[in-house]
Amino acid sequence: MKIGIVGGGIAGLTAGYRLAKNGHQVEIFEASGNVGGLAAGLQVAGTSLEKYYHHLFTSDTCIRGLVDQLGIRSKLQWFPSQMGAAYHGKLYKFGTPAQILQFSPLPLWERVWFGLIGLYLGKKNDWKEFENVTAVKWMKSHCGSKTWSIIWEPLLKGKFGRYYDKVAMAWLWARIHTRFSSRKGDGEKLGYFEGGFEVFNQALAKAVRKAGVQIHLNQPISRILTDKNQLKGLEVNGQTKAFDKVIFSAATPIFLKTCPELPADYIKRLTQLDFLGAQCLILVMKQKFSDMYWINMNDGDIPILALIEHTNFVPKEWYQGKHLMYVANYLPQDHKYFKMNKNEIFAELLPYLKKVNPKFDPSVVEEIHLSQDLFAQPVVPLHYSSVKPTYETPIENVFLANMALVYPEDRGTNFAVDVGNKAARLVDPSVQIPAFKE
Numbered sequence: 256m257k258i259g260i261v262g263g264g265i266a267g268l269t270a271g272y273r274l275a276k277n278g279h280q281v282e283i284f285e286a287s288g289n290v291g292g293l294a295a296g297l298q299v300a301g302t303s304l305e306k307y308y309h310h311l312f313t314s315d316t317c318i319r320g321l322v323d324q325l326g327i328r329s330k331l332q333w334f335p336s337q338m339g340a341a342y343h344g345k346l347y348k349f350g351t352p353a354q355i356l357q358f359s360p361l362p363l364w365e366r367v368w369f370g371l372i373g374l375y376l377g378k379k380n381d382w383k384e385f386e387n388v389t390a391v392k393w394m395k396s397h398c399g400s401k402t403w404s405i406i407w408e409p410l411l412k413g414k415f416g417r418y419y420d421k422v423a424m425a426w427l428w429a430r431i432h433t434r435f436s437s438r439k440g441d442g443e444k445l446g447y448f449e450g451g452f453e454v455f456n457q458a459l460a461k462a463v464r465k466a467g468v469q470i471h472l473n474q475p476i477s478r479i480l481t482d483k484n485q486l487k488g489l490e491v492n493g494q495t496k497a498f499d500k501v502i503f504s505a506a507t508p509i510f511l512k513t514c515p516e517l518p519a520d521y522i523k524r525l526t527q528l529d530f531l532g533a534q535c536l537i538l539v540m541k542q543k544f545s546d547m548y549w550i551n552m553n554d555g556d557i558p559i560l561a562l563i564e565h566t567n568f569v570p571k572e573w574y575q576g577k578h579l580m581y582v583a584n585y586l587p588q589d590h591k592y593f594k595m596n597k598n599e600i601f602a603e604l605l606p607y608l609k610k611v612n613p614k615f616d617p618s619v620v621e622e623i624h625l626s627q628d629l630f631a632q633p634v635v636p637l638h639y640s641s642v643k644p645t646y647e648t649p650i651e652n653v654f655l656a657n658m659a660l661v662y663p664e665d666r667g668t669n670f671a672v673d674v675g676n677k678a679a680r681l682v683d684p685s686v687q688i689p690a691f692k693e
């Protein structure tokens with residue numbers, strides 16, 4: 256079969272790998288100049304660093320399986336992580352049960368209760384009931400008032416902004432559940448590739464090419480060509496390319512734009528689903544900002560979701576001894592920060608960085624990089640299963656395989672591999688996917 260894949264992110268590459276290994280003739284079209292999509296790297300301090308902070312959980316068995324098949328298990332290393340919370344000018348450790356018990360902004364009984372709720376959600380496998388209630392309503396009625404105002408309200412508002420009270424509890428359940436199921440007795444360890452996720456992206460792209468796939472970089476698909484709900488081909492650079500089947504792995508709003516012949520009710524249903532953009536400043540510093548890997552902003556008035564100090568997670572020696580920190584935000588597409596340059600955004604956020612760490616001196620910042628994508632996080636509303644897109648689309652032989660499908664899980668590289676695997680098996684049910692072995 257002749258198969259066209261739109262998008263050279265991890266889902267598109269995985270689908271291409273599986274199908275080409277099963278004997279199909281595959282071409283991948285990628286709009287940007289590099290593979291990897293949201294997990295792509297840029298050159299920082301002499302090595303490749305992800306545009307956005309990335310790590311893996313031990314429970315991420317889909318991607319770990321593929322890592323093994325690519326022969327790069329030794330590159331995936333596991334490091335302890337230090338999670339923190341910034342509250343009223345003070346930094347607190349906030350990762351282990353013992354640290355949560357010492358988190359003095361919450362009354363003691365609420366700290367214990369917070370842990371018990373985490374345990375309950377982590378152990379609960381049946382998530383269906385969480386589809387019918389918002390995270391705001393569930394948390395407000397199950398946790399103490401201080402836990403709500405200091406932990407959950409800033410987290411939900413920081414991540415989802417204007418949509419914060421629309422998000423289903425199923426989304427929050429998935430976040431807590433993943434974290435819980437990846438913990439072992441010796442505390443949390445997170446995975447990272449020596450050389451960055453680019454090592455994985457390039458190993459996958461190499462295997463894809465070796466299987467006979469052409470990866471066309473800088474070649475955005477402008478249109479999916481159809482006739483009466485039948486696929487005709489893809490339009491690229493003004494040319495038509497015929498395919499028997501197409502897998503579309505870019506974000507849903509791009510799918511709707513490139514396939515205007517989709518039925519009006521389908522377009523209407525999927526247009527109602529919102530996405531947030533992601534924006535990260537990467538600060539390259541000669542001194543560290545803090546001792547934590549990840550700091551959540553627990554003061555409601557700080558317009559930053561989290562600070563992720565990458566070199567408090569992996570060795571700074573990998574980056575010529577520099578300290579690297581992401582200043583991370585999810586924002587609606589019309590947010591003013593998307594119209595600002597990196598220096599303007601840094602100037603805007605500097606007073607808040609100083610609020611988190613009053614000793615922070617901006618002269619330690621040697622370089623700033625800016626990464627942004629407009630469709631980086633699906634907003635999961637109530638009853639999402641009844642509105643979410645499926646792999647099959649109204650156009651015969653056109654399949655959607657993007658992050659809007661991973662529900663109830665939240666998007667991540669592990670689920671991009673899973674989506675790529677599943678799309679490949681829909682196109683050709685004889686595709687075999689070896690199981691991950693510890």
Ligand SMILES: Cc1cc2nc3c(=O)[nH]c(=O)nc-3n(C[C@H](O)[C@H](O)[C@H](O)COP(=O)(O)OP(=O)(O)OC[C@H]3O[C@@H](n4cnc5c(N)ncnc54)[C@H](O)[C@@H]3O)c2cc1C
Nearest residue numbers: 262264265266286292293307309310475476505667668671
């Ligand atoms: C801030 C942030 C932090 C994250 N942290 C983590 C983490 O810690 N761990 C983790 O596992 N995951 C993390 N993720 C998620 C992870 O990066 C994504 O879930 C995953 O990379 C998605 O892969 P994908 O292939 O489904 O989609 P994408 O990566 O979005 O790939 C889609 C590709 O399609 C291309 N494209 C778009 N339009 C066209 C067109 N018209 N024609 C051709 N190509 C097109 C795009 O350029 C892109 O390369 C994070 C994401 C963000 C934004």
